[in-house]
Amino acid sequence: MEQGLRHYLTVTGGYWAFTITDGAIRMLVVLYFHQLGYSPLSIAMLFLFYEFFGIVTNLVGGWLGAHLGLNRCMHIGMLLQIAALLMLTVPDGWLGVAYVMAAQALSGIAKDLNKMGAKAGVKLLVPAGSDSRLFRWVALLTGSKNALKGAGFFIGAALLAQLGFRGALVALAAMLTIALLLTWWLLPEGLGRIRGGAKFSRIFSKTAAVNRLSAARFFLFGARDVWFVVALPVFLYDQLGWSFTSVGSFLALWVIGYGIVQSMVPLLFRRAAPVGGRTLAVWAAILSLLPASMAGLLLYGVDAEMVVMAGLAGFAILFAINSSVHSFLIVAWSQREQVSMNVGFYYMANAGGRLAGTVLSGLIYQYQGISGCLGWSAAFILMAALISMALPEQVDSDHQSGVCG
Known part of the structure; x- marks a missing residue:
């Protein structure tokens, strides 16, 4: 198997694992906090920072990718998502709106760092001039991500039913930790990093x-x-x-x-x-x-x-x-x-x-x-x-x- 394809499959696999947790955590939060008696408006507010920090993260995430490397951005995103999952395992008394909004903000930052690192990384794994291959690889990565996010809704609901709220969160964090270790080991260092750094301007x-x-x-x-x-x-x-x-x-x-x-x-x-x-x-x-x-x-x-x-x-x-x-x-x-x-x-x-x-x-x-x-x-x-x-x-x-x- 050629090196570029092997690295692409590694990036895609890591992105898949992250995406499943992204869909699952959203379903877990909606269902569990509905059970706790939160109003629909209160539940919607829990995701406000998730979306807002997506704007901020994407604005500075590209600079971080050029400065640190795209693989590191992916891995930082995975680490932040693991932290966001574990933040929600605290007792119910801690799960106020502000606390959960903070956890969702962390998850939103994680999602966009991971997405930016994965999608931009594909460009560097395809030889220059291979636009048809680039189109196929980007479409497969993006399409499979959306399909797996939908699957994550099902997985989150199923884990909630079988393991409970905190058990489901721990299971998702464990799965993502395995994906983090595997991609850390298999991907080359410094992917997409600009020598001498990148100007923030x-x-x-x-x-x-x-x-x-x-x-x-x-x-x-x-x-x-x-x-x-x-x-x-x-x-x-x-x-x-x-x-x-x-x-x-x-x-x-x-x-x-x-x-x-x-x-x-x-x-x-x-x-x-x-x-x-x-x-x-x-x-x-x-x-x-x-x-x-x-x-x-x-x-x-x-x-x-x-x-x-x-x-x-x-x-x-x-x-x-x-x-x-x-x-x-x-x-x-x-x-x-x-x-x-x-x-x-x-x-x-x-x-x-x-x-x-x-x-x-x-x-x-x-x-x-x-x-x-x-x-x-x-x-x-x-x-x-x-x-x-x-x-x-x-x-x-x-x-x-x-x-x-």
């Missing part, structure tokens, strides 16, 4: 293509979360009469299906011209039609369950295509010595979109219902499409020049 010094792609990413993921995070589960429970178990299981299966589609996207473009700005603009425009159509059908009184189920299936496919192309382009358009800085900046925009979408999801649903959320989703996607139109069709990442602030 270069966090904000990006090519025009990276800046615009990051802005498009902000609106793309804001468009998903503006109806998916709060509005959709509440709508399924309150308006369609689904049980908590049905809602959680369905959303987990949706994430798994979305991840599987995402990993297969390179097959769609196998014989197409090189993907770029035009590709993103076209697919974003197509995606925007879906939530707009769903909103219109709901306003005209078409059966809500049928509209939502069919719409979610289509959204999973079209959103997976958009997201997969995005994830490939940020890696492909980054110079090898700048990949960690660019990926960190890009996923800061991703986290910002998720945070904005999460807040707007609750606010818009409260005043405009699910149709309003879908309308705003369509508007956000159109913004992503318009921004993508200004992107180049192809960028030679190893010979880029001319950065903009």
Whole structure:
């Protein structure tokens, strides 16, 4: 087995192990604190710092990757996640909102350090000029991550039932410790580290293509979360009469299906011209039609369950295509010595979109219902499409020049 492939499999395996714990801890917190009598709003607040610190971590994480090495960022993320898991094993009397928010903040930092290290690391494991292989490897890493995060929802619920809250946390921490030791042993030292360090000021010094792609990413993921995070589960429970178990299981299966589609996207473009700005603009425009159509059908009184189920299936496919192309382009358009800085900046925009979408999801649903959320989703996607139109069709990442602030 070639060295690059072996290291890629090691990175992917470590990322998989982390992702399972990330999905599981979210389900554990939701279910356990619901049992303790926390209100839905209080439970939602537990994850506020998780999302906020994703923005901060991605902003500085790229600089850390260039300064310390991407493998060290992955391992620091694993260590922080183990600490976050063990923090929650304290007696119930300690588990106040502020304490759990702090643990979730640690988990959010861990998640984005691990993600940045894994995704940026793939760029350095693929020979220069091998864009087709890079597309396949990034899509597989990203798609499998999303599928396993959905599986983590199931695993968290199953461990809670079998081992209890604290037993489940200890089991997850033990699994991640094994993954940490294995990847520490198998990965080369200094992956992605820039000799002489990296200037902190270069966090904000990006090519025009990276800046615009990051802005498009902000609106793309804001468009998903503006109806998916709060509005959709509440709508399924309150308006369609689904049980908590049905809602959680369905959303987990949706994430798994979305991840599987995402990993297969390179097959769609196998014989197409090189993907770029035009590709993103076209697919974003197509995606925007879906939530707009769903909103219109709901306003005209078409059966809500049928509209939502069919719409979610289509959204999973079209959103997976958009997201997969995005994830490939940020890696492909980054110079090898700048990949960690660019990926960190890009996923800061991703986290910002998720945070904005999460807040707007609750606010818009409260005043405009699910149709309003879908309308705003369509508007956000159109913004992503318009921004993508200004992107180049192809960028030679190893010979880029001319950065903009």
